[in-house]
Amino acid sequence: MTHYIDIEKRLRPEALLHLVRNREDVQLADNSKAAIHHVWQYLQDKVNKSESAHYGINTGFGSLCNTVVSKDKLADLQYNLLTSHACGTGDEVAPDLVRLMLLLKAQSLAYGKSGVHPDTVQRLLDFYNADCLPVVYELGSLGASGDLAPLAHLSLPLIGKGEVVLKGKRMSGAEALQALGMEPLKLGPKEGLALINGTQFIAAHGVYLTARAQELMKLSDIIASVSLDAFDCRIDPFNLKIGEVRPHAGHLQTSLSVLKYRKGSAIADAEKVQVQDPYSFRCIPQVHGASKDALAHVESVITTEINSVTDNPNVFADSDEIISAGNFHAQPLALPLDYLAMALAEIGSISERRLYLLVSGQRQLPAFLAKNAGLNSGFMIVQYLAAGIVSQSKQYCTPASVDSIVSSNGQEDHVSMGANAATKCLKVLKNLERVLALELFTAAQALEFRRPAQSSELLEAFITDFRKHVPFLEADEEMHPHIAKAEQFIRGVKL
Numbered sequence: 323m324t325h326y327i328d329i330e331k332r333l334r335p336e337a338l339l340h341l342v343r344n345r346e347d348v349q350l351a352d353n354s355k356a357a358i359h360h361v362w363q364y365l366q367d368k369v370n371k372s373e374s375a376h377y378g379i380n381t382g383f384g385s386l387c388n389t390v391v392s393k394d395k396l397a398d399l400q401y402n403l404l405t406s407h408a409c410g411t412g413d414e415v416a417p418d419l420v421r422l423m424l425l426l427k428a429q430s431l432a433y434g435k436s437g438v439h440p441d442t443v444q445r446l447l448d449f450y451n452a453d454c455l456p457v458v459y460e461l462g463s464l465g466a467s468g469d470l471a472p473l474a475h476l477s478l479p480l481i482g483k484g485e486v487v488l489k490g491k492r493m494s495g496a497e498a499l500q501a502l503g504m505e506p507l508k509l510g511p512k513e514g515l516a517l518i519n520g521t522q523f524i525a526a527h528g529v530y531l532t533a534r535a536q537e538l539m540k541l542s543d544i545i546a547s548v549s550l551d552a553f554d555c556r557i558d559p560f561n562l563k564i565g566e567v568r569p570h571a572g573h574l575q576t577s578l579s580v581l582k583y584r585k586g587s588a589i590a591d592a593e594k595v596q597v598q599d600p601y602s603f604r605c606i607p608q609v610h611g612a613s614k615d616a617l618a619h620v621e622s623v624i625t626t627e628i629n630s631v632t633d634n635p636n637v638f639a640d641s642d643e644i645i646s647a648g649n650f651h652a653q654p655l656a657l658p659l660d661y662l663a664m665a666l667a668e669i670g671s672i673s674e675r676r677l678y679l680l681v682s683g684q685r686q687l688p689a690f691l692a693k694n695a696g697l698n699s700g701f702m703i704v705q706y707l708a709a710g711i712v713s714q715s716k717q718y719c720t721p722a723s724v725d726s727i728v729s730s731n732g733q734e735d736h737v738s739m740g741a742n743a744a745t746k747c748l749k750v751l752k753n754l755e756r757v758l759a760l761e762l763f764t765a766a767q768a769l770e771f772r773r774p775a776q777s778s779e780l781l782e783a784f785i786t787d788f789r790k791h792v793p794f795l796e797a798d799e800e801m802h803p804h805i806a807k808a809e810q811f812i813r814g815v816k817l
Contacts (some may be wrong), residue, residue: 326351326464327425327432327447333598335621342421348447350432350440357434362510362522364639365437369511371395379437379512379635379644400514407474407518407755410459412416415472415523417455417487422526423476424450427517434515435631435638444664445480445507454498456483458523464729465652465740468633469523472741475817477517512635515727519633519650527744528624528655531662531751535617538754540817542669543576544784545762546606549585549676550779552768554685557581557590560602571618572611579608587778596685602675616665627655652740654742656723659743663750665714670750670757674708677761681705693766698798701764701799704805710790715753718746729733760809763792770794787815 325341328351341348351359369379370393380391380399391399413424427445431438449456456479458783462471479495486498498507507513508510540779549555558583565574584590598604635646681701683689692700722742728735766785789809 323347324349327429329354329357329433331626333429334622335529335628336533338422338425338529338628339351339418343365343427343595345453346452348425348428350428350444350737351445352662354432354434355440356439358432358438359434361434361437361637361639362439363522365511365637365644368644374666375816377596378513378666379596397509399645400509400511401481403514404474404477404518405483407470408478408484410462410471410475411553411622412459412461415458415460417761419526419530420455420458420476421450422529423458423522424455424519424548426522426529427473427476427520429628430520430522430631431516432748433631435636436633437512437637438516439500439513441511442480442507442509442517443511445504447505448502449479449486452488452502452516453490454479454486454488454502456491457487460745463523463741464727464734464737465521465524465656466650466729466734466737467598468650469652469741470518472520472523476522476802477514480507480517483508483578483675499685512637516633521627521650521652521655521740521811523660524652524655524740524744525624525627526637527748528620528659529628531659531744531747532621532624534751535662536621537817538666538669538758539617539753540579540810541615541815542610542673543579543606544583544653544781544817545581545673545758546603546610546770548583548777548781548785549680549761549765550603550606551587551781552680552765552772553599553603553676553687554589554592554594555599555603556594556596557584557765560584560607563742565607565773570611570615572614573607574611575614576607576610577772586777587781588776589772590778592775600675600679602672602679606672609668613665615667616661620665623654625657633637652738653723656740656743659740659747660719660721660723663715663743664719664749666747666750666754667719669714670712670754671714673754673761674712677708677764678705680764687768687771689766691771692798693796700795701767704760704764704801707805708757711753711756713762716749718750718753722746727785755812756809758804759812762788762812763805765806766792766796771784 324347354520431443456476458472463469479561482496484495486496560577565577567630632649653793681690690700690702692698723737791811
């Protein structure tokens with residue numbers, strides 16, 4: 323199946339992540355090709371006929387914006403830009419994030435406001451389709467004049483520099499081009515700048531984060547439902563009348579999910595001794611719901627961003643204008659990604675509290691869910707582990723977007739730090755996967771102590787599937803292998 327980058331159609335994060343996961347072929351639609359070529363031709367004519375200074379086209383960059391470069395050096399200007407800006411370091415960016423970066427850069431350039439040649443955009447897609455992934459590093463972007471360093475590493479192999487992983491084999495950019503039967507691109511005016519200006523490093527993270535967070539929100543509801551039955555909780559807090567008098571969308575959505583998952587549960591329907599449950603159970607609609615509402619906002623921002631032009635300057639051929647502005651500034655992404663980190667951390671926080679109560683020895687459950695507590699420590703240290711992970715996520719929630727460090731001799735005097743917001747949010751999301759796995763591991767163990775009482779058909783089927791990977795523990799065992807399998811289950815489960 324072939325996906326076409328069509329500037330008249332909007333991308334959505336979940337669809338884009340599905341595209342990447344399924345390795346679908348991607349090509350430029352005819353209207354995108356026409357838009358790119360129209361503006362490229364306009365820019366060639368402008369450069370050839372005009373002596374005016376245009377930022378990044380015939381000038382230096384950053385604080386060197388007033389230094390005019392002669393026409394015979396314009397190709398060198400763009401080549402030097404890519405090599406000098408490839409200053410990344412740290413961990414290498416995951417393959418699917420690099421794939422998203424390639425697609426998002428092509429999408430942004432396809433609107434025909436950047437002045438690049440159609441072959442340059444096609445080369446990005448050629449790399450994507452050939453599973454030729456540039457080696458990109460996590461650290462280096464201030465999220466201000468675009469994701470300069472990461473995008474420079476993404477772009478270097480187009481000109482035969484840098485490194486790639488081609489179908490799983492690491493090699494130089496030159497070797498990759500030779501293996502693919504391609505010549506290095508010769509960059510025209512503004513092409514290097516168009517490639518490294520933009521927010522595609524941050525936006526790629528945003529796509530993955532929002533799409534994966536949607537999946538984890540669904541998982542958090544079903545795992546919480548297992549815990550609700552395991553702790554013998556009331557159903558009253560999920561009554562839709564409660565949501566209707568305080569009608570936040572996420573609250574109602576959560577209540578509906580839990581009611582669906584617990585429908586027909588003999589445990590849920592049984593008469594309860596307690597009048598109320600602790601907040602980590604009773605306030606699931608309010609807490610999960612608030613995080614879902616935050617996610618909805620972040621997803622709307624990411625959707626706008628991935629359907630936008632984010633390099634500089636922008637070329638408007640039909641009105642004969644080249645406008646230097648600031649669409650590369652990632653503040654619109656930095657703030658929401660900090661918000662998303664907090665929203666995800668809170669799902670992990672309330673999950674750990676439910677786990678804590680499940681091992682507390684209350685409500686006819688044995689202490690630490692051990693059959694012979696004392697001789698066996700049971701799930702005691704599972705809660706320690708969850709607490710440590712949740713604490714780390716809280717530390718990652720210190721906002722990056724409130725920081726700024728002056729750069730480029732004061733020309734770039736306010737930066738977003740959006741790349742840091744993105745990468746630490748990804749760490750929080752990974753931690754949430756782990757905490758949810760630990761809650762499910764614990765809740766499934768606790769539920770067995772309710773037997774012969776049954777949960778709902780949906781939850782029993784879910785637990786049966788989980789039990790194919792992780793057993794009920796009759797006595798103390800080495801826990802790490804079971805935890806690793808629980809995490810694998812969380813990463814692979816389809817709801």
